[in-house]
Every structure is written in C-alpha cells, then in structure tokens.
Amino acid sequence: xxxxxxxxxxxxxxxxxxxxxxxxxxxxxxxxxxxxxxxxxxxxxxxxxxxxxxxxxxxxxxxxxxxxxxxxxxxxxxxxxxxxxxxxxxxxxxxxxxxxxxxxxxxxxxxxxxxxxxxxxxxxxxxxxxxxxxxxxxxxxxxxxxxxxxxxxxxxxxxxxxxxxxxxxxxxxxxxxxxxxxxxxxxxxxxx
Numbered sequence: 751x752x753x754x755x756x757x758x759x760x761x762x763x764x765x766x767x768x769x770x771x772x773x774x775x776x777x778x779x780x781x782x783x784x785x786x787x788x789x790x791x792x793x794x795x796x797x798x799x800x801x802x803x804x805x806x807x808x809x810x811x812x813x814x815x816x817x818x819x820x821x822x823x824x825x826x827x828x829x830x831x832x833x834x835x836x837x838x839x840x841x842x843x844x845x846x847x848x849x850x851x852x853x854x855x856x857x858x859x860x861x862x863x864x865x866x867x868x869x870x871x872x873x874x875x876x877x878x879x880x881x882x883x884x885x886x887x888x889x890x891x892x893x894x895x896x897x898x899x900x901x902x903x904x905x906x907x908x909x910x911x912x913x914x915x916x917x918x919x920x921x922x923x924x925x926x927x928x929x930x931x932x933x934x935x936x937x938x939x940x941x942x
Contacts (some may be wrong), residue, residue: 762788762790765786766785766786768840769783769786769792769810769812769841770783770784771843772840772841772842772843773842773843773867774810774812774815774840774841774842775811776792776794778868779797779798779868780796780797780863780864780868781797782795782860783810783841786807790806790807791807792809792810797860797861798860798861798864799861800860800861814831814842815842816869817830817842817866817895818892818908819871819894819895819896820862821862821865821892822858822859822862824887824888825888825889825890825891826890826891826892826898826909827849827850827851827909828850828898828909828910829848829855829866830849830850831846832845832846832847832848842867850909851909866895869895871892871893871894871895872891874899874921874940875921876893877891877893878899878921881899881901881903882918889901890906893940894939895939896932896936897936899916903915903916903917903918905925907929911929913926913929913936914926923936
C-alpha cells in the first residue's frame with residue numbers, strides 16, 4: 751500500500767513519525783519497522799526470526815494486521831486492538847493492543863506475535879493432543895484466530911464465550927444453541 755509521495759521531502763518525516771516502532775507486514779510476514787532512510791528504504795526486524803533486513807517502501811503493507819488468539823506460555827490469549835483516537839501511528843504497537851484478561855503484551859516474544867499476525871495455528875487434532883497428554887501443562891490452546899479449547903474440552907470463542915464442548919474420542923463438537931451464530935466461522939476455521 752503506497753500512501754506517501756516519494757518526491758516530497760516532508761513525506762519522509764511524515765512516514766518516519768507514523769511507522770518507526772510499529773508492526774506491519776511485508777510479503778505476508780510480520781515485521782517491526784526500525785527506520786526509514788532518506789531514499790525511503792525501510793530498515794526492519796522480522797518478528798519470526800529476529801533478523802534485521804531492509805526493503806523498498808513499496809513492499810510494505812500498512813493495512814491493519816489481523817489479531818485474535820495467540821498461543822503463548824501454555825495458554826491461549828485473545829489479543830485485540832485498543833480504540834485510541836489520539837493515536838497517530840499507523841502500524842500496531844504494544845500500546846495499541848491488549849488481552850481480554852489484561853496480560854502484559856510487552857513480555858510476549860516477537861515470534862509468537864508473528865504467528866498470530868501471519869495466521870499460523872496448529873490443527874485441532876494437534877491442539878487436542880497437547881491438551882490430553884498426561885505430561886502436558888497446557889491449559890488452553892487456540893487452533894484459529896477465533897477459537898481455542900481448554901483442558902475441560904470447552905470450545906472458547908474470542909475469550910469471552912464458552913460456546914460448546916468437544917468430544918476428543920470422535921473429534922466432534924456440540925455447540926450451545928445460544929451460540930448458533932458461530933457455526934459458520936467455526937466450520938471455516940476447522941477447514942483451514
């Protein structure tokens with residue numbers, strides 16, 4: 751997405767003040783913008799690997815990144831964007847996101863945020879394997895941005911609703927009739 755006229759020197763200042771220190775994507779990968787040079791070369795760190803690189807400005811995608819469940823520290827945490835009208839930066843930052851339960855986002859390593867932003871989740875059968883293992887200390891685990899499962903085989907939606915139960919023996923689920931409106935999203939996430 752191109753928003754700045756590269757021929758106008760004021761746009762360099764504008765781009766730098768709005769993007770340095772923010773998380774955006776490049777070719778589908780989550781990156782943290784470290785600097786933008788005078789020729790509009792972006793210096794960044796790839797969140798999944800921690801390596802520094804650079805690219806032309808045109809390769810950035812500064813549309814808002816998708817958030818949702820993040821698997822970290824034996825739990826699934828639902829991450830959402832905070833409404834901040836006074837905020838003038840364009841990318842995502844620690845100060846513009848939170849968890850439903852108020853966990854400190856700054857302590858979450860970049861590689862976990864990268865998995866969230868890039869949509870990298872384990873399949874449901876792997877989630878159930880982790881939760882049902884006698885050696886496992888995992889208490890909740892997400893299989894998509896929208897859904898997670900806890901150790902009681904309860905199906906959680908966006909960390910606010912327990913929408914049903916899973917049967918680990920035959921791999922089926924039973925939704926609470928109150929939450930019939932999540933069926934389509936659940937089916938899409940299970941098929942992904």
